[in-house]
Every structure is written in structure tokens, then in C-alpha cells.
Amino acid sequence: MFLLNTINCFSTYNSFKLHLTLMLLLEYLCFTLKNNICESKMKPSRIFYSLFFFNLCLVFSNCASSVQTQLSNPKLDTVKAGQFDMGKMWTFDNPPLEYFEREYGFKPSEEWLEKARKCALKFDGGCTASFVSEDGLIMTNHHCGRDAMLTVQKPGEDLFKDGFIANILEEERHIPGLYVDQLLLIEDVTDEIKAAIKSGSDDNEKIKLKNLKIKETEKSYSEKTGLTCLVIPLYNGGKYSLYGYKRYSNIKLVMAPEFNIASTGWDYDNFTYPRYELDFMFFRAYNDSGKPIKTKDYFKFNPDGAKENEPIFVIGNPGRTGRLQTLAQLEFKREYQYPNLAGWFKDIYSVYFELFNKYPERESELLNMVMSIGNAKKVYEGTLAELNNDYLIAKKKDFEKTFQQRVNENPSLKNKYGKIWDEILASRDEMKKIFYEIDAYQVGGFRGPRYFTFATNIIKLAEQLKLPENAREEKFRGNPDSLIKKMYPAKLDVELQKKLLAVQLKHIEADLGKSNPLVDELTGGNSGDAAVEFIFKNSRLTSKDDFTALAKEGPEAILSSNDPFIKYVLNTRDKLAGLQQRANELNSGEQLNNQLLGEALFDVFGQSLPPDATGTLRISDGVIKSYEYNGTLAPPKTTYYGMYDRYYSFNGKFPWTLPQRWQKPAPELNLEYPLDFASTNDIIGGNSGSAAVNKNLEVIGLVFDGNMESHAGDFIFDPANNRTVAIDSKGLLEAISDVYKAKRLKEELLKGKIE
Structure with missing residues (x-):
């Protein structure tokens, strides 16, 4: 019995320390039995307690290693999907x-x-x-x-x-x-939306027609009911429900x-x-x-x-x-998207938390930023940790395997849905090739310093001013002085902006590599604080007066400027536009495959699983x-x-x-x-x-x-x-x-x- 327990334990737990402990205990028992029982020097009660202690060790080892077992079990291919892997978020029109x-x-x-x-x-x-x-x-x-x-x-x-x-x-x-909104109406509008999608000739047109039909349906129901109405895609679009809300x-x-x-x-x-x-x-x-x-x-x-x-x-x-994401989509998040986002939020959180501690008098100003960014940081770090949980991924793998088998066993389902997983895999592989470049070229916004935004705006000003006045956008017509004045804030927290610039430069360098010519030109070959100081020394966008002076020098002066921010935006924006167009194409195709995935789930499992x-x-x-x-x-x-x-x-x-x-x-x-x-x-x-x-x-x-x-x-x-x-x-x-x-x-x- 005890040898059987030991064998079972070895087959379940892959821990060197546990194996060593059990071997020593087994050796001790064998030695005791050999030298004491046979010579009648050990009382039966002591034999019982020794054996009981050994078995108890097995039990406690089992309990203490339960979490490790899930992660390090070499037999992960035997893990099965659970009954509630898709969750227990039930809709009110289909409660279980x-x-x-x-x-x-x-x-x-x-x-x-x-x-x-x-x-x-x-x-x-x-x-x-x-x-x-x-x-x-x-x-x-x-x-x-x-x-x-x-x-x-x-x-x-x-x-x-x-x-x-x-x-x-x-x-x-x-x-x-x-x-606040109170949900008063739920209607199934699946047929109308799917009919609109089906009438499209390609992926982009299908999405466009779907969105137009959704807006039309929402407007029609809102006018008819007096409620605020929204069309909600369930099962990735396998089903569409219209929700009507009363607003207070x-x-x-x-x-x-x-x-x-x-x-x-x-x-x-x-x-x-x-x-x-x-x-x-x-x-x-x-x-x-x-x-x-x-x-x-x-x-x-x-x-x-x-x-x-x-x-x-x-x-x-x-x-x-x-939860309906494929393994390819989860792998992309685990290896690319979430490490990137977790890194960004970690670095930005450090910036705001440092300022929060340094300036207690600014608590009311900085508190919400610290809390909001800290919350996002913990979400991405926590989700990334779970994406690296081999046991959970093994459960997802088993579900996907079963799901695909059910689809492929039915000729009509296979014909309609059989290629979904391969196409999503190909889409994610393509996104991997362009992910880091897109991340490096997307500058400004909440995660970066405002100077890149100033650069984008002053470039737009220059290009508009080069056009005949009647060809310009409305706000660029007439004397540009008042517009220039509004393009730069009266007050700017330079300390914060410098710290955010350091974060942005860190990620650009990580994305493109320190030896990349764009990185070298932007930073002057420097890193960290030295790179920030180089840019500040050579930029005309770091103060309102310098920005205004450059803007008034005219379009040619702006577009030929050696300002590091302006040059980086000019050198990357066309590349970024092309990469974003490709990303949008991939995402559009994947969006339709996600909808087909939802329809497949609906056809295979019905509404037994919640969306x-x-x-x-x-x-x-x-x-x-x-x-x-x-x-x-x-x-x-x-x-x-x-x-x-x-x-x-x-x-x-x-x-x-x-x-x-x-x-x-x-x-x-x-x-x-x-x-x-x-x-x-x-x-x-x-x-x-x-x-x-x-x-x-x-x-x-x-x-x-x-x-x-x-x-x-x-x-x-x-x-x-x-x-x-x-x-x-x-x-x-x-x-x-x-x-x-x-x-x-x-x-x-x-x-x-x-x-």
C-alpha cells in the first residue's frame, strides 16, 4: 500500500525535493523494519505510528504542492477543460x-x-x-x-x-x-444584422454594412420606444440583442x-x-x-x-x-501585447508615484492618476501572470481541440468554420512582424510627453499653410497667430514631461534597437537622462516662446527644422500609416473570423455556454x-x-x-x-x-x-x-x-x- 502511494505520488508530482524526502522516509522505514521488527525490538504501536507518519507525509506533501502540481505537472496533455471555463455571466434573456x-x-x-x-x-x-x-x-x-x-x-x-x-x-x-441607465427592453435582432453583413462583397464592406445596420436599428428602436437603445453583439456576433435603457x-x-x-x-x-x-x-x-x-x-x-x-x-x-479567444490570440497577448502594456504602465506608474511622494501638496492633482495607472498596471501584470499559467492554458488547449473536433466532424460546419483557427493564426503571425514598429512610431498621447504632440501639430500647421487658403481646413484659414497661441499651453509641468520622455525613449529603443538610425538621430546616440538632455538642448518645442517663434518663421523653417521631435515624427509617420493600414486589414479579417468563431460556438453548443x-x-x-x-x-x-x-x-x-x-x-x-x-x-x-x-x-x-x-x-x-x-x-x-x-x-x- 505504501509503495503504491509512493509510486502514485511520483507519477503526480515532479518535485526533486519531494522525491528526496520520500526516498529518505522510505529508506528509514525499511531500515527500521529490517533492524527492529525482525529482532522484536520495536513495539507494534511504534511500527504503526512510523507507518502512519510516513503516509501522513504523503498527504501533506500532496496538499502543499497542489498549486505547483497544476503548473509543473509533466502530463499537462491530460488536463481537461472545465464545465465553467467560459464562465457564469448569464444573460437575462437566457438564464440557466x-x-x-x-x-x-x-x-x-x-x-x-x-x-x-x-x-x-x-x-x-x-x-x-x-x-x-x-x-x-x-x-x-x-x-x-x-x-x-x-x-x-x-x-x-x-x-x-x-x-x-x-x-x-x-x-x-x-x-x-x-x-444611470436602467435596462427595460431586450430584443433579438440577429437576423437583421446578419443579413446586412452577408450582403457585403469583402471584409471591409461587410463590417461597414454591419455598422450601418446597427446604427439604423438603434435609431429606429429609440424613436419607437423613447429609450436609449444599443445593439449588443453576443458570442462575438453569433447573436445580436438590442437593449433599451431608461436614463436618469x-x-x-x-x-x-x-x-x-x-x-x-x-x-x-x-x-x-x-x-x-x-x-x-x-x-x-x-x-x-x-x-x-x-x-x-x-x-x-x-x-x-x-x-x-x-x-x-x-x-x-x-x-x-x-474567453472565446483562440490559442493563437492568447499566445500573441502573452508574448507581445501584455508584456508591452505591463511595461508601459509600470514605467508610467513609477513617474507619477515618484511625483506624488515628492510633492504632497499636489495630492489632489496626482492621486487619481496614481490610482488609475496603478490599477491598469496591476491588471496587465496579473493577466500576464495567468497567461503564463501552464495549467490554465492546457485547459484552453483542450477546449479548442474539442471545439475543432466537433466542427470538423460535421461536413457543413467544417465547410463554414473549418479554416477559422488557421486564418487567425496567420493573422497573429503577421501582427507579430509589425507590432514593435507600430509601438515605436506611436508617440505622444497619455503615455508619452506632450512634445511629440506639439511636433505633430506644428507639422500639420506648416503643411496647411503651404496650401492655398481656400484649400486649407477651416481652422487654418486666415491669420494663424491666434491658432498658434492656442497650440501650446500657458503652463507645462516640465519635470513630468522630462520623465515621460525618458519612458518613451526607453520603449522606442527597446522596440527598434539602440543601433537603429532613427533612434540614434533622435537621441544623439545617448540613453537615459543623457538622451533627454540632448533632445532638450536641440529642440525648439520645449518652451512656449521657442515654439511660437518657430511657428512664425513659416512652413519651410518648420519642415526643414533639425528639431529631434519634428524629425522623428516626419521620418516615421508615413511608415506608421502604412503599418496601421496593414494592422487594420488584419484586424478586420480577424474581426469577421471572431464572429464566425462565435457563430460556430453557437451552432455547436447552443446557449448552454454564456457569451x-x-x-x-x-x-x-x-x-x-x-x-x-x-x-x-x-x-x-x-x-x-x-x-x-x-x-x-x-x-x-x-x-x-x-x-x-x-x-x-x-x-x-x-x-x-x-x-x-x-x-x-x-x-x-x-x-x-x-x-x-x-x-x-x-x-x-x-x-x-x-x-x-x-x-x-x-x-x-x-x-x-x-x-x-x-x-x-x-x-x-x-x-x-x-x-x-x-x-x-x-x-x-x-x-x-x-x-
């Missing part, structure tokens, strides 16, 4: 009712689904929110609403630092431009906590679990008469919070996933559940005790400092109450602000994040470790009541209306 009943003993009715759909909202075109009272009270995340909040900050206030509470209705603040555009701020309790730990804790945050915010929808709206469609608030093992449904708007996320409303099921991480177990829930432990463990230092009112717990605050929890619901960016509800459609949590392992959700859902992270409604109510003393808000949440 039988699965819900089988899994949870609960089958939602049509009325249940309609109410869930109408209670949920899309917040400001990005995040998710929900109605949580009949008087239009809206719940979402702080990180979804913080930009809007700052637009109503009054002189002398610091809403980031101090938060905001409207103690009476009249104190709620209107936020111009903010809106009179929105007021009700309550926001302090930034440091909503984002404790900042980027360090972002996308991690265990977590200790209160990332919430409340707004209210008003009607045209200036009164709170009345609605029967709202989620009631459960004061007891989430329970382990009960079904949890997250109702929200997951952004985008690519990729599209930024539209979905329902995802799950339960609260622990998982293995860092060699230990994550708790299903965290508590206020944990929050204070983290605060004191870091000596109250940034970014784990707490707002003043939180530094000494209020006497009424029950530290044992749950703060956050982890569940197996399938979410992604866009789900932020989603309500987590029980089968009674009661709020038991507020979703605000996923864990690091959830980054794999871009291309595969792995229920073993992928977790949703949410605030527990019990802990949230405790904070509102006992720390913020927001009695009016507490009563409205508990009663579902204003009293």
Missing part, C-alpha cells in the same frame, strides 16, 4: 434556470428575473449601481463615483480626505452630467466615506484578498420636478449580511472578456468560499478586527493609515462584524458597484473587486481560486450607523423608503 435549481434548489421566476434586472443600473456608462429604496437611493462604489463627487466639492472642503454626508434631503448635491440624469450625492477607508492599502492591496475596505457611495435619482423618483424596483437591504453556503447572485455589468462579457447586464451565481493562497487559506470573511490589525501592523503609515474618525474605534462599533467576503461569483471590471443579493433579492453585499487570481477571468473562469470581493451588508450598515452616525441613511436602507 435548470442549473440554478439543480445547484441551489432554487429556480427564479420570470417576475424575480424582471425585478432583478430593473433594480440594477449602469452607472455613468462604466460601473454598476442599484436602486436600494423606493425613493431612488442608489448604491455603488466609491471608486466609481469619486470623480463625480469632486465636481461638487466647495471651497475649503476636501471630500477625498473627509468624505460627505447629507443629513437632510436638502443637503444632497446635484452632480451635472452624471447619469438628475443625480445627487448622498454619502461618501473618506478615501482612505474606501481604498485602504491603495495599489498594494488592490486586487488582493483578504481585504479590509469600505468602498461604497450613495446617490439619489430625482425627477424633472426636483423630487426623488418613486420606484417599486429596488433591492431591499439585509442587515444580517451574507451567509456561507447560501446562493449569492451578483447583478451587474461586466466589462469585456475574451463573453460585453459591458451589459448579467447575472452570476456563486457562494462564499475560502481558497488556497500563499501556502495557506484565505478566510471566507474578514472583520473589523482584521482592518485594525493591518493598520497597527504597518504602524498606521501610508497607505494603510485610517481616517481620523476611524483611528480609535467608536465604542458602539462591533469589531467582530464581517467587513468583506470572498465568493465564487464570476465578475470582471464593470461589475464594480454590483449588488450581491440572496434568493429573496435582498442586498447582502456590495461588490468592489476581485482577487489576483481573478485576472485569469479575461480568458478563462477558474472557480478553484477566482474570487469576487465584496463588502458585507452587515458590516456596511454597522459603519453607517455607529461610525458615521448617518441615521437618516440607515433608516432608509432598513425600511426601503424615506420617512
Whole structure:
């Protein structure tokens, strides 16, 4: 039996240390048995305990190596695709009712689904929110609403630092431009859109006709219903649904906590679990008469919070996933696109974080940039790590193999779809050849210094001025002096621009090679800070006065200038245009193949698999559940005790400092109450602000994040470790009541209306 265990262990685990440990244990047992048992010097009980200890070592070795096994198992070709690899983001027009009943003993009715759909909202075109009272009270995340909040900050206030509470209705603040959308209509328009595509003669015309038909359909339905209507492609265009939204555009701020309790730990804790945050915010929808709206469609608030093992449904708007991507597409992301993006965001984050630490007086100016760029950095780094997870890729490989087999077994399907995978592979191989050049020639924008943009603009000015006045674009006609004045800002953060220039030069050199003539001409053969100083010494675009003087010298002076920025743009723009045209051709062909891939999935599997996320409303099921991480177990829930432990463990230092009112717990605050929890619901960016509800459609949590392992959700859902992270409604109510003393808000949440 024990030798069998050893053999099984060897066949499963490819770890030298484990093998060595087991061999030594086996040798010890054999020696003991030989020298003690035969000579009757060892008691039977000691024999039993020695053997038990050996078997226990095997068991513990098994547990401790479970994660490593997935990644280093030499038999990855035996890994099979999982039941939920395509996820659990179900559409409201095709919910898996039988699965819900089988899994949870609960089958939602049509009325249940309609109410869930109408209670949920899309917040400001990005995040998710929900109605949580009949008087239009809206719940979402702080990180979804913080930009809007700052637009109503009054002189002398610091809403980031101090938060905001409207103690009476009249104190709620209107936020111009903010809106929420409520999904009221879903219609299948697949036949109309596909007919338009089919009438095209080539790839470009097919895409053009598709887009025209979509616009026509949206306009027609909007005029007919009075709703904001959008055509949503599902299954990469295997199906098209029209969604009609009612828009609420009179929105007021009700309550926001302090930034440091909503984002404790900042980027360090972002996308991690265990977590200790209160990332919430409340707004209210008003009607045209200036009164709170009345609605029967709202989620009631459960004061007891989430329970382990009960079904949890997250109702929200997951952004985008690519779970139908082929292995060729994933390989391109893993080897080219994501290392490049992760590198860019890492370098840009370093720039802004350095300035943030250097200039504390600029906190309000730099904070959002640091948080936004840090979030993107962690997304790309985390997703790249999961793309390098051999076990997950093996699951994708098995799914693709099975999918292709099912297609090729059917002659009609093979004729229609059989070439998709080879054509996508060829397209990605072509993109690899031009990827780095495109990256090197695309300068300016948010990731680079503004000087390249100035160069592009002054070149455009020169070329327009060379034309007869009646042939110029409208804004270039007449005296150009006023236009020139507007082309360069009055103030420019030169320190920031220099640092961004250093980042841009680093990536240009990495893309093209240091010996490339374009790189040499741009940098004068220098690297790093020396390259930046060379360019600044030789450029006339680094100050407003020099820029203006050059612009007034006329077109010939501009176009013949030796300015490094101008020369680089002139020497690369035609190449870039040609490469981008080729990239667009490849992407157009691949876009149609992606649609065929979706149609193939639809033909083979029907609607048994959910479509990729599209930024539209979905329902995802799950339960609260622990998982293995860092060699230990994550708790299903965290508590206020944990929050204070983290605060004191870091000596109250940034970014784990707490707002003043939180530094000494209020006497009424029950530290044992749950703060956050982890569940197996399938979410992604866009789900932020989603309500987590029980089968009674009661709020038991507020979703605000996923864990690091959830980054794999871009291309595969792995229920073993992928977790949703949410605030527990019990802990949230405790904070509102006992720390913020927001009695009016507490009563409205508990009663579902204003009293």
C-alpha cells in the first residue's frame, strides 16, 4: 500500500525535493523494519505510528504542492477543460434556470428575473449601481463615483480626505452630467444584422454594412420606444440583442466615506484578498420636478449580511472578456501585447508615484492618476501572470481541440468554420512582424510627453499653410497667430514631461534597437537622462516662446527644422500609416473570423455556454468560499478586527493609515462584524458597484473587486481560486450607523423608503 502511494505520488508530482524526502522516509522505514521488527525490538504501536507518519507525509506533501502540481505537472496533455471555463455571466434573456435549481434548489421566476434586472443600473456608462429604496437611493462604489463627487466639492472642503454626508434631503448635491441607465427592453435582432453583413462583397464592406445596420436599428428602436437603445453583439456576433435603457440624469450625492477607508492599502492591496475596505457611495435619482423618483424596483437591504453556503447572485455589468479567444490570440497577448502594456504602465506608474511622494501638496492633482495607472498596471501584470499559467492554458488547449473536433466532424460546419483557427493564426503571425514598429512610431498621447504632440501639430500647421487658403481646413484659414497661441499651453509641468520622455525613449529603443538610425538621430546616440538632455538642448518645442517663434518663421523653417521631435515624427509617420493600414486589414479579417468563431460556438453548443462579457447586464451565481493562497487559506470573511490589525501592523503609515474618525474605534462599533467576503461569483471590471443579493433579492453585499487570481477571468473562469470581493451588508450598515452616525441613511436602507 505504501509503495503504491509512493509510486502514485511520483507519477503526480515532479518535485526533486519531494522525491528526496520520500526516498529518505522510505529508506528509514525499511531500515527500521529490517533492524527492529525482525529482532522484536520495536513495539507494534511504534511500527504503526512510523507507518502512519510516513503516509501522513504523503498527504501533506500532496496538499502543499497542489498549486505547483497544476503548473509543473509533466502530463499537462491530460488536463481537461472545465464545465465553467467560459464562465457564469448569464444573460437575462437566457438564464440557466435548470442549473440554478439543480445547484441551489432554487429556480427564479420570470417576475424575480424582471425585478432583478430593473433594480440594477449602469452607472455613468462604466460601473454598476442599484436602486436600494423606493425613493431612488442608489448604491455603488466609491471608486466609481469619486470623480463625480469632486465636481461638487466647495471651497475649503476636501471630500477625498473627509468624505460627505447629507443629513437632510436638502443637503444632497446635484452632480451635472452624471447619469444611470436602467435596462427595460431586450430584443433579438440577429437576423437583421446578419443579413446586412452577408450582403457585403469583402471584409471591409461587410463590417461597414454591419455598422450601418446597427446604427439604423438603434435609431429606429429609440424613436419607437423613447429609450436609449444599443445593439449588443453576443458570442462575438453569433447573436445580436438590442437593449433599451431608461436614463436618469438628475443625480445627487448622498454619502461618501473618506478615501482612505474606501481604498485602504491603495495599489498594494488592490486586487488582493483578504481585504479590509469600505468602498461604497450613495446617490439619489430625482425627477424633472426636483423630487426623488418613486420606484417599486429596488433591492431591499439585509442587515444580517451574507451567509456561507447560501446562493449569492451578483447583478451587474461586466466589462469585456475574451474567453472565446483562440490559442493563437492568447499566445500573441502573452508574448507581445501584455508584456508591452505591463511595461508601459509600470514605467508610467513609477513617474507619477515618484511625483506624488515628492510633492504632497499636489495630492489632489496626482492621486487619481496614481490610482488609475496603478490599477491598469496591476491588471496587465496579473493577466500576464495567468497567461503564463501552464495549467490554465492546457485547459484552453483542450477546449479548442474539442471545439475543432466537433466542427470538423460535421461536413457543413467544417465547410463554414473549418479554416477559422488557421486564418487567425496567420493573422497573429503577421501582427507579430509589425507590432514593435507600430509601438515605436506611436508617440505622444497619455503615455508619452506632450512634445511629440506639439511636433505633430506644428507639422500639420506648416503643411496647411503651404496650401492655398481656400484649400486649407477651416481652422487654418486666415491669420494663424491666434491658432498658434492656442497650440501650446500657458503652463507645462516640465519635470513630468522630462520623465515621460525618458519612458518613451526607453520603449522606442527597446522596440527598434539602440543601433537603429532613427533612434540614434533622435537621441544623439545617448540613453537615459543623457538622451533627454540632448533632445532638450536641440529642440525648439520645449518652451512656449521657442515654439511660437518657430511657428512664425513659416512652413519651410518648420519642415526643414533639425528639431529631434519634428524629425522623428516626419521620418516615421508615413511608415506608421502604412503599418496601421496593414494592422487594420488584419484586424478586420480577424474581426469577421471572431464572429464566425462565435457563430460556430453557437451552432455547436447552443446557449448552454454564456457569451463573453460585453459591458451589459448579467447575472452570476456563486457562494462564499475560502481558497488556497500563499501556502495557506484565505478566510471566507474578514472583520473589523482584521482592518485594525493591518493598520497597527504597518504602524498606521501610508497607505494603510485610517481616517481620523476611524483611528480609535467608536465604542458602539462591533469589531467582530464581517467587513468583506470572498465568493465564487464570476465578475470582471464593470461589475464594480454590483449588488450581491440572496434568493429573496435582498442586498447582502456590495461588490468592489476581485482577487489576483481573478485576472485569469479575461480568458478563462477558474472557480478553484477566482474570487469576487465584496463588502458585507452587515458590516456596511454597522459603519453607517455607529461610525458615521448617518441615521437618516440607515433608516432608509432598513425600511426601503424615506420617512
